[in-house]
Amino acid sequence: MGSYILKRLISAIPVLLGITVIVFLIMSMIPGDPATAILGSYATPENVEKINRDLGLDKPMVQRYFIWLGNMLQGDFGRSFSLNRPVLDEVLERFNATLVLAGTSFVLCSLLGILAGVVSAARQYGFADKAITFTVLIGISVPSFFLGMMMILLFAVNLKWLPVSGMYAIYGGGDLPDLIRHLIMPALALSAVATGVIARLSRSAMLEVLRQDFIRTARAKGVRERKVIMGHALRAAMVSIIPVLGIQAGFVLSGAVYIEIVFQWPGVGRMLVDAILTRDLLLVQGGVVFVAACYVLFNIAVDVAQSLLDPRIKT
Amino acid sequence: MMAFLKLLFRNRLAAMGAVVLAFIVLLVILTPILPLQNPDITATADRFKRPFTDGHLLGTDHLGRDLLSRLLWGTRLSLAVGVAAAVLAAFFGSAIGITAGYFGGKVDNIFMRGVDMLMAFPYILLALAIVAALGPGLMNALIAVAAVNVPFFARNIRGITVGLAGREFIDAARLAGMGHTRIILTELLPNVLPVIIIAMSTTVGWMILETAGLSFLGLGSQPPQADLGSMLGEARSALISHPHTSVVPGIMIFLIVMSINLLGDGVRDALDPRLRSGALSRPLPTTLVNRKGNIPQPTDDLLAIQELETQFHVGKRIYKAVGGVSLAVKPGECLGVIGESGSGKSVTALSVMGLVASPPGVITGGAVRFQGEDLVGAPYEKLRQKRGDRVAYIFQDPLSTLHPLYKVGQQLAEAIQSHHRVSNSEARTRAIQLLKDVRIPNAESRVDNYPHEMSGGMRQRVGIAMSLANEPDVIIADEPTTALDVTVQAQILSLLDDLRRERGLAIIFITHDFGVVAQLCDRMAVMYAGRIVEEGPTNSVLSHPLHPYTRRLIACVPELGEGRRELAAIPGLPPVVDDLPPGCAFAPRCEKVRDECRQGDITLDRSGARAVRCLYPEETL
Numbered sequence: 007m008g009s010y011i012l013k014r015l016i017s018a019i020p021v022l023l024g025i026t027v028i029v030f031l032i033m034s035m036i037p038g039d040p041a042t043a044i045l046g047s048y049a050t051p052e053n054v055e056k057i058n059r060d061l062g063l064d065k066p067m068v069q070r071y072f073i074w075l076g077n078m079l080q081g082d083f084g085r086s087f088s089l090n091r092p093v094l095d096e097v098l099e100r101f102n103a104t105l106v107l108a109g110t111s112f113v114l115c116s117l118l119g120i121l122a123g124v125v126s127a128a129r130q131y132g133f134a135d136k137a138i139t140f141t142v143l144i145g146i147s148v149p150s151f152f153l154g155m156m157m158i159l160l161f162a163v164n165l166k167w168l169p170v171s172g173m174y175a176i177y178g179g180g181d182l183p184d185l186i187r188h189l190i191m192p193a194l195a196l197s198a199v200a201t202g203v204i205a206r207l208s209r210s211a212m213l214e215v216l217r218q219d220f221i222r223t224a225r226a227k228g229v230r231e232r233k234v235i236m237g238h239a240l241r242a243a244m245v246s247i248i249p250v251l252g253i254q255a256g257f258v259l260s261g262a263v264y265i266e267i268v269f270q271w272p273g274v275g276r277m278l279v280d281a282i283l284t285r286d287l288l289l290v291q292g293g294v295v296f297v298a299a300c301y302v303l304f305n306i307a308v309d310v311a312q313s314l315l316d317p318r319i320k321t
Numbered sequence: 322m323m324a325f326l327k328l329l330f331r332n333r334l335a336a337m338g339a340v341v342l343a344f345i346v347l348l349v350i351l352t353p354i355l356p357l358q359n360p361d362i363t364a365t366a367d368r369f370k371r372p373f374t375d376g377h378l379l380g381t382d383h384l385g386r387d388l389l390s391r392l393l394w395g396t397r398l399s400l401a402v403g404v405a406a407a408v409l410a411a412f413f414g415s416a417i418g419i420t421a422g423y424f425g426g427k428v429d430n431i432f433m434r435g436v437d438m439l440m441a442f443p444y445i446l447l448a449l450a451i452v453a454a455l456g457p458g459l460m461n462a463l464i465a466v467a468a469v470n471v472p473f474f475a476r477n478i479r480g481i482t483v484g485l486a487g488r489e490f491i492d493a494a495r496l497a498g499m500g501h502t503r504i505i506l507t508e509l510l511p512n513v514l515p516v517i518i519i520a521m522s523t524t525v526g527w528m529i530l531e532t533a534g535l536s537f538l539g540l541g542s543q544p545p546q547a548d549l550g551s552m553l554g555e556a557r558s559a560l561i562s563h564p565h566t567s568v569v570p571g572i573m574i575f576l577i578v579m580s581i582n583l584l585g586d587g588v589r590d591a592l593d594p595r596l597r598s599g600a601l602s603r604p605l606p607t608t609l610v611n612r613k614g615n616i617p618q619p620t621d622d623l624l625a626i627q628e629l630e631t632q633f634h635v636g637k638r639i640y641k642a643v644g645g646v647s648l649a650v651k652p653g654e655c656l657g658v659i660g661e662s663g664s665g666k667s668v669t670a671l672s673v674m675g676l677v678a679s680p681p682g683v684i685t686g687g688a689v690r691f692q693g694e695d696l697v698g699a700p701y702e703k704l705r706q707k708r709g710d711r712v713a714y715i716f717q718d719p720l721s722t723l724h725p726l727y728k729v730g731q732q733l734a735e736a737i738q739s740h741h742r743v744s745n746s747e748a749r750t751r752a753i754q755l756l757k758d759v760r761i762p763n764a765e766s767r768v769d770n771y772p773h774e775m776s777g778g779m780r781q782r783v784g785i786a787m788s789l790a791n792e793p794d795v796i797i798a799d800e801p802t803t804a805l806d807v808t809v810q811a812q813i814l815s816l817l818d819d820l821r822r823e824r825g826l827a828i829i830f831i832t833h834d835f836g837v838v839a840q841l842c843d844r845m846a847v848m849y850a851g852r853i854v855e856e857g858p859t860n861s862v863l864s865h866p867l868h869p870y871t872r873r874l875i876a877c878v879p880e881l882g883e884g885r886r887e888l889a890a891i892p893g894l895p896p897v898v899d900d901l902p903p904g905c906a907f908a909p910r911c912e913k914v915r916d917e918c919r920q921g922d923i924t925l926d927r928s929g930a931r932a933v934r935c936l937y938p939e940e941t942l
Contacts, residue, residue, distance in 0.1 A: 024438035035454045130603055147579035149530055151537055152571035155560055163561050216603035219721040226676055227736040228709035231606045241726050260445035264534055279538050282453045290453040294446045301443050317771045
């Protein structure tokens, strides 16, 4: 197992390099003078000169890429001009908040989605199946940002059950219950679509598995039906569910951008949007590379989980 | 195409989606000629009018602009941008995919590596990076969304192209001296186009949503021009005070996305033939029972199948897989059931413990009695307690019948623990002993193997060990040796025979192999088209077959050492059991058939140990 993880980590290196190349290429599409674009139009001449020197903008592109990459490897993602602090510090701080939100949503959508799919398959064509199928259809059709806004209207404004937005209360908050109260709505809104997708997939994966011969064998052995479904069938279905969980994690991370805007969540998505609107390009660049790299590592974790589940995968 | 559309619209939800979508598209096309107010004229005095006020059906927004007008113009823009993004993504993605798939080799490798890199991003990061570089704006948002979706098309289309590029017609075109461009445009593209269009139709909703999302973030369409996303984004600041400005565009996005989703699901279902036949339904824990007629009286046999009828209800068709079969075994007895594939022997066997997949299977008549107790229609828990404990199964093809993700030891232990309160370590010890009983070498280490780590013969032994786990009274073996080579088969048969003699268990052995029956079984029954046509002691049946079918079946068996002889295959095929003709089901293939054979039911005549269902048997009873 250890060697498999190592092998996967090594195979991630070209992907990570590819990510930096792509981001670099996209950023070099910026029209006009990059230094001014990066620093904004109110940049002082000294600053323009400094960034030209730091990024080596007078040098050829290939060389520039390696300077940038080398700096990043040393933990230097540049400096955000709008916040006047190192990009990496800001990204790390914001990413923490995103991780809380997206992580919670991911756990939620995985658990709820798989559970709904299993129940739906086990009660195929029954009331529960129809109710779940209908809910899922609605769930995957509502844009998460609209769902979030409607939740604010209902639960925060009308029912006053939950705070409207933010991560902590401004006065007197800051503890875990406070965080949870703030987290409920955004996490639910963010997980809705992914829950639906996972539920659908789990249902069809379960239906596929339940028709297999080994399920009949389990029943012929006299295994209790609950165990047939939750053990034999779900275990086999997980083989096709887990890769989709990995893909959905990407969608949850993407959706977090909208949800962070709607709920004023101080995460990396909102940071990126603000950075784009203020043309703080080094912040965008650093944020994108950092989050994409985290996602690549997460996908390795998914692969490892898959290999733990399925002994047929050669490790 | 017509059949496809028919199928699509039979799906009521898909039809609903199509209607809603068509209505929206129609509205959007008509928008310029509808009597709407100018969407961009501000009238601050009239701001935030509620819906259904005079002159403003849906009210006004924060600048007093008519919401209905803005909604329709915004929808128009959103749809146009979404469709344009889909077309762009499809064009570039397909171009990359076709090129990579057609040329293969290095080109393929380089292109697909690039695509993999793009797919390593959560999609929005890539879109944000592009918008960041190009600057906010609707056109740039469109480019970003299209670019993000290029990898999806490239992957799909490449897969299809690779399959096509190796086909003969491409080679033929190449030999005819066509250039690459021409082959791609005239030979490949027409074949790939339908896939491109389907891929587009399933992603266009998604792209509408994504561009709306970027506009919502303020990175797409810039004021005063508005699409649905930016309408929602602008309304957000007034969400609490004037929710209608948010609800109106939000519901429109919801309707568009949902109708496209419904339609897309319908298209997918209509194209997937497995769903078309309705085959994708899961079997219930026990077979459905819907018995009509009398329930036969108990006998003193250990296991008695009495006048059993099992059918498959598929749509309006009824397949009578088992049409009134009676079989019985006593302790220590081995009964062979023989017949061609499709003769109903496996379904008979599975009906005993309610294991026929249901739907579509239904037991419609007769009884199955274990020690006199009727199992047909017995409550689930009662049946479960007997399954694997008193009546155990051995199935054919142990690669698919063993769970691929559990160790064989776990699967054996589970068989025991489903019926007895036994600790894990004790169950494991018993599992090892069971493996030893079926003569698996190195049982102590084999117990931790997964099925895929064992050979076919080994797996079959595991299947047998599993059936023995609770020392059952009856074992039903459904072609347990068919998939094995002859030497392994012989070992397994002698193993079963030993067990029968040692433990006195009764075996129902289902096969199409006379050799196996002769070696193992005391009595045998021959099945044809869901009914028993002949029954009797094995030796007697084999030496003096009574039914023409039995005789012909035996004649089909080659024998070693007999030299070359013509094997007498039976002409024709077994009948399909959804529409059996009256009379003898074998009549169409029988040499001795007479008119009477096709009229009315023929009974199973019994005399002593023998029974035959034939008006003109080979020998008189």
